[in-house]
Amino acid sequence: MPKLPRIVHVEDDPDIREIALIALExxxxxxxxxxxxxxxxxxxxxAAQPDLFLLDVMMPGMNGEETLSALRQMPEFAQTPAxxxxxxxxxxxxxxxxxxxxxxxxVKPFDxxxxxxxxxxxxxxxxQARVSPDLxx
Amino acid sequence: xxxxRASLIAQLSTVTKGIGDRAFLLAVVVVLLLVIFVMFRAxxxxxEKLRLKDEELELYRGAMEAHAMVSIVDGDGVISYVxxxxxRATGYLGDELIGRAFNEVLLDDKVGSFGALWSKVQxxxxxxxxTRLRCKDGSTLWTKATIVPxxxxxxxxxxxxxxxxxxxxxxxxxxxxxxxxxxxxxxxxVYVLTTDTLELIYLNKRSLAAMGWTxxxxxxxxxxxxxxxxxxxxxxxxxxxxxxxxxxxxxxxxMISTGPIEVSVQLDHSIEGVPRFVAMVRDISERKKAERDKxxxxxxxxxxxxxxxxxxxxxxxxxxxxxxxxxxxxxxxLIQVALSNVDRLVRLINDLLDLEKLDANMMDFTxxxxxxxxxxxxxxxxxxxxxxxxxxxxxxxxxxxxxYAKVSRDGMMQVLTNLLSNAVKFSPQGQAVDLGVEETAEGxxxxxxxxGDGIPPEAQGTLFTRxxxxxxxxxxxxxxxxxxxxxxxxxxxxxxxxxxxxSEMGAGTTFIIDLPKAGNMRAVA
Numbered sequence: 225m226p227k228l229p230r231i232v233h234v235e236d237d238p239d240i241r242e243i244a245l246i247a248l249e250x251x252x253x254x255x256x257x258x259x260x261x262x263x264x265x266x267x268x269x270x271a272a273q274p275d276l277f278l279l280d281v282m283m284p285g286m287n288g289e290e291t292l293s294a295l296r297q298m299p300e301f302a303q304t305p306a307x308x309x310x311x312x313x314x315x316x317x318x319x320x321x322x323x324x325x326x327x328x329x330x331v332k333p334f335d336x337x338x339x340x341x342x343x344x345x346x347x348x349x350x351x352q353a354r355v356s357p358d359l360x361x
Numbered sequence: 362x363x364x365x366r367a368s369l370i371a372q373l374s375t376v377t378k379g380i381g382d383r384a385f386l387l388a389v390v391v392v393l394l395l396v397i398f399v400m401f402r403a404x405x406x407x408x409e410k411l412r413l414k415d416e417e418l419e420l421y422r423g424a425m426e427a428h429a430m431v432s433i434v435d436g437d438g439v440i441s442y443v444x445x446x447x448x449r450a451t452g453y454l455g456d457e458l459i460g461r462a463f464n465e466v467l468l469d470d471k472v473g474s475f476g477a478l479w480s481k482v483q484x485x486x487x488x489x490x491x492t493r494l495r496c497k498d499g500s501t502l503w504t505k506a507t508i509v510p511x512x513x514x515x516x517x518x519x520x521x522x523x524x525x526x527x528x529x530x531x532x533x534x535x536x537x538x539x540x541x542x543x544x545x546x547x548x549x550x551v552y553v554l555t556t557d558t559l560e561l562i563y564l565n566k567r568s569l570a571a572m573g574w575t576x577x578x579x580x581x582x583x584x585x586x587x588x589x590x591x592x593x594x595x596x597x598x599x600x601x602x603x604x605x606x607x608x609x610x611x612x613x614x615x616m617i618s619t620g621p622i623e624v625s626v627q628l629d630h631s632i633e634g635v636p637r638f639v640a641m642v643r644d645i646s647e648r649k650k651a652e653r654d655k656x657x658x659x660x661x662x663x664x665x666x667x668x669x670x671x672x673x674x675x676x677x678x679x680x681x682x683x684x685x686x687x688x689x690x691x692x693x694x695l696i697q698v699a700l701s702n703v704d705r706l707v708r709l710i711n712d713l714l715d716l717e718k719l720d721a722n723m724m725d726f727t728x729x730x731x732x733x734x735x736x737x738x739x740x741x742x743x744x745x746x747x748x749x750x751x752x753x754x755x756x757x758x759x760x761x762x763x764x765y766a767k768v769s770r771d772g773m774m775q776v777l778t779n780l781l782s783n784a785v786k787f788s789p790q791g792q793a794v795d796l797g798v799e800e801t802a803e804g805x806x807x808x809x810x811x812x813g814d815g816i817p818p819e820a821q822g823t824l825f826t827r828x829x830x831x832x833x834x835x836x837x838x839x840x841x842x843x844x845x846x847x848x849x850x851x852x853x854x855x856x857x858x859x860x861x862x863x864s865e866m867g868a869g870t871t872f873i874i875d876l877p878k879a880g881n882m883r884a885v886a
Binding site: 251 | 580660663664666667668669670671672674675676678682684685703707725
């Protein structure tokens with residue numbers, strides 16, 4: 225089993241940030257560092273030392289895709305897996321986000337009791353693919 | 362002596378009388394000769410006049426024959442003579458018309474009926490007006506006609522001479538001018554082109570303005586000279602389908618320097634049967650902007666509605682789970698009420714957004730040929746959990762081998778999920794819902810059958826109407842939005858398929874989806 229990931233969560237809505245924090249930390253037992261914008265995330269991400277990004281897509285200023293693109297410019301986060309959270313659930317949107325580098329897309333509204341489990345499943349699958357690519361499917 | 366004198370006198374008298382008689386006779390002869398001469402001269406002059414008149418008449422007849430269409434009919438309207446001009450103009454051989462009633466070739470479109478015209482002529486009145494002749498090939502010929510009746514001594518119509526002149530050109534140019542005036546009023550650019558060399562025949566005012574040309578400057582130019590409006594190879598490619606007769610019109614979008622345009626091309630044969638391309642170019646910048654705005658609106662509404670719902674649902678979920686501490690039982694029940702209503706609101710928003718996207722052609726449909734049997738198995742597996750909640754089992758029935766159809770996987774899964782979940786909701790506990798797949802002559806058929814109460818007859822007519830539910834209270838309680846079947850129908854429309862149903866009260870309902878054969882679908886936008 226891989227270690228539990230340290231997550232950087234970027235979300236502009238404070239209510240959703242709070243719910244996600246409870247869902248990930250209290251329910252899921254994960255370590256989470258939150259930022260209210262892509263710009264804040266770029267400033268604080270090095271100190272946060274994340275294993276995984278959880279990014280809201282529709283944010284004022286830098287959106288999720290732009291934030292991920294900027295994070296990818298930083299050598300230490302060029303390969304860090306990223307999950308998008310979005311209310312845009314059309315198949316074409318999902319494909320677009322995957323093309324932009326997302327490992328998976330979680331659709332809002334999400335179930336906070338399942339969020340941590342959902343993220344861990346994605347994380348484990350990604351980790352498995354890294355250590356033994358043939359088994360990852 | 363006296364006797365001799367008397368005798369001489371008598372002789373002289375006799376001689377003198379003889380001389381007088383001869384002179385008189387001579388005078389009479391001379392006078393007679395003179396009279397004969399005068400009469401001869403008069404006759405000569407008359408004959409000369411008659412000859413000249415005959416010549417004039419012949420000249421006149423020749424000119425009339427050459428200029429006009431002439432025909433003679435008897436008192437019953439049967440043709441006895443047709444000149445070459447009429448025969449040529451109508452495409453008949455002269456003999457073909459002889460003996461036929463004229464109204465067989467006359468299209469009496471203006472005088473009301475042939476009978477009315479003919480009864481006027483039968484009274485000896487001349488008749489003149491514009492009429493159309495029906496030609497042998499079925500086409501019509503506009504003529505200016507004059508009918509001159511010839512009556513017999515008893516006052517009965519003996520013959521009638523029909524004189525006609527071809528006024529097609531003048532009528533055509535009149536119609537053409539009217540058409541052009543109307544086409545000039547259009548806000549769209551209109552281009553008329555030859556089909557072989559794509560030479561420009563006509564540009565309306567708008568297209569001339571777009572090119573910065575006068576009408577004279579258009580002469581001798583072709584499609585390649587208006588490259589700023591048309592991609593020539595694209596035009597040729599699209600318009601070639603018109604020439605093969607496979608389709609009636611072509612519609613495509615293109616991007617030019619001034620912005621997005623829509624090009625509509627049709628094949629026109631209206632002028633003397635010669636094919637011409639009529640292309641209309643419409644600036645669709647505004648429409649595209651409206652589409653973008655609508656897309657943006659849907660996206661924004663989607664985000665703005667779902668974000669607060671995420672907070673509400675998330676908070677309620679966390680509280681009801683007990684993760685934040687124990688809650689009184691009564692509060693827990695109320696939180697469940699709130700949660701189920703939030704779920705309903707989420708479904709309603711999702712359905713409304715789906716309908717909005719379907720109406721605006723914004724729903725993603727990627728069509729691919731798939732095996733419906735395997736796909737139906739996936740749908741049964743995906744909805745089995747929902748069935749389990751209601752104590753209803755799902756079964757896939759019908760074809761065992763593959764049945765292929767061209768579908769959008771996402772769209773079809775949405776339809777099947779809707780039908781299966783409806784069927785589950787309205788099935789008695791312990792019963793099964795069947796998802797059938799079969800091949801048909803027209804393509805493929807999917808059926809979803811439940812063994813519920815059936816749909817009341819009064820609700821059947823409006824089942825696919827938005828916000829109409831057959832069992833409103835039951836459906837609302839079980840989470841229906843009243844939009845699912847309307848969405849399913851819209852999705853099937855995009856598949857060029859049909860969704861119908863049969864229902865029997867107390868026995869159950871079967872929804873039927875008919876899909877065209879994989880290769881028979883037209884290009885779907």
